[in-house]
Amino acid sequence: MSKYYTFKIKRYLPNxxxxxxxxxxxxxxxxxxRVLDGLIKIKExxxxxxxxxxxxxxxxxxxxxxxxxxxxRLACQTLVKDLPEIIEIEPLPSLPVxxxxxxxxxLFFQKNDKVLPYLINEEPPPQRERxxxxxxxxxxxxxxxxIMCGSCTTSCPVFWSDKEYLGPSALLKAYRFLFDTxxxxxxxxxxxxxxxxxxxxxxxxxxCVEVCPKEIDITKHILKLKRLAIKKGFKGGQE
Amino acid sequence: xxxxLLHRVTxxxxxxGLMYHFIxxxxxxxxxxxxxxxxxxxxxxSWKIFNILFLLSALFHGFYGINGLxxxxxxxxxxxxxxxxxxxxxxxxxxxxxxKIVIF
Numbered sequence: 624m625s626k627y628y629t630f631k632i633k634r635y636l637p638n639x640x641x642x643x644x645x646x647x648x649x650x651x652x653x654x655x656x657r658v659l660d661g662l663i664k665i666k667e668x669x670x671x672x673x674x675x676x677x678x679x680x681x682x683x684x685x686x687x688x689x690x691x692x693x694x695x696r697l698a699c700q701t702l703v704k705d706l707p708e709i710i711e712i713e714p715l716p717s718l719p720v721x722x723x724x725x726x727x728x729x730l731f732f733q734k735n736d737k738v739l740p741y742l743i744n745e746e747p748p749p750q751r752e753r754x755x756x757x758x759x760x761x762x763x764x765x766x767x768x769x770i771m772c773g774s775c776t777t778s779c780p781v782f783w784s785d786k787e788y789l790g791p792s793a794l795l796k797a798y799r800f801l802f803d804t805x806x807x808x809x810x811x812x813x814x815x816x817x818x819x820x821x822x823x824x825x826x827x828x829x830x831c832v833e834v835c836p837k838e839i840d841i842t843k844h845i846l847k848l849k850r851l852a853i854k855k856g857f858k859g860g861q862e
Numbered sequence: 863x864x865x866x867l868l869h870r871v872t873x874x875x876x877x878x879g880l881m882y883h884f885i886x887x888x889x890x891x892x893x894x895x896x897x898x899x900x901x902x903x904x905x906x907x908s909w910k911i912f913n914i915l916f917l918l919s920a921l922f923h924g925f926y927g928i929n930g931l932x933x934x935x936x937x938x939x940x941x942x943x944x945x946x947x948x949x950x951x952x953x954x955x956x957x958x959x960x961x962k963i964v965i966f
Contacts, residue, residue, distance in 0.1 A: 781934055784934045784935050785933065785934040785935070788934070819933060823866045824930075824933070824934065849866070853866075853867055856864065
């Protein structure tokens with residue numbers, strides 16, 4: 624069963640006037656197809672200048688995060704049949720737009736780098752891998768599923784107003800290493816996230832949880848980080 | 863860090879403190895206020911302690927919130943720091959006068 628959908632797309636064309644405008648396209652799609660299929664169809668048959676990011680098209684790479692009908696989601700994971708006939712598409716909010724639906728993610732990845740997103744363990748590595756028990760793995764399983772699409776950080780009202788804030792995505796990454804039993808740099812990591820622009824700026828708004836395409840309860844993870852920081856603080860650790 | 867924890871704690875104090883304050887001051891039928899009755903209550907040490915605690919909680923809780931708003935919404939570091947100094951000085955001044963009134 625196929626049906627016509629109207630795609631209203633917010634364009635950003637730096638070399639044209641006006642720079643921003645809304646374009647409308649009528650596309651026929653069946654109920655198995657996703658918003659991304661619609662975008663590809665528009666680019667191939669109607670307007671080749673339409674620009675958007677896509678890579679795997681299977682909800683794994685996180686390139687095609689965009690604001691669809693007012694909510695950040697992955698275009699490749701949103702079926703058109705679940706949406707109304709008029710589909711409004713905008714780039715991710717609060718990041719600088721490069722063209723159409725492509726945003727500059729530099730700031731987002733800078734935040735990610737600030738939380739030291741790599742294993743720190745000074746002990747000499749064993750003959751084979753560093754063993755992790757299934758129980759220990761389950762502690763961080765949910766945070767590992769993050770694909771870093773940027774939906775959460777760009778939906779966070781604190782991030783909208785304060786670009787210094789680390790944002791839910793980076794804090795989730797911090798959680799992933801802080802609660803990893805193989806990692807030994809707890810103090811260093813807490814120092815990186817416990818400052819003025821870190822965990823204490825989270826006001827538990829839950830926007831990140833609502834938009835996360837992998838359904839990670841990010842706010843819960845940030846609250847666990849706060850609890851850990853307080854516990855360490857009482858034990859006399861740094862911050 | 864501890865300021866964040868204290869913010870939560872003062873929030874709880876305010877919640878119950880406010881209930882107690884309202885019940886005591888507005889809902890319990892104190893007909894015919896007399897000067898002596900009011901003076902007697904104000905001279906009660908437990909009433910004084912409650913009010914000082916209530917005042918300090920409210921000041922800390924409120925100004926911590928304003929401090930957070932400044933951190934998030936004010937652009938420009940010099941303006942930010944300037945306003946933040948105010949959120950440190952102002953509650954201290956208010957606490958000084960508040961405690962002075964409660965005690966004397």
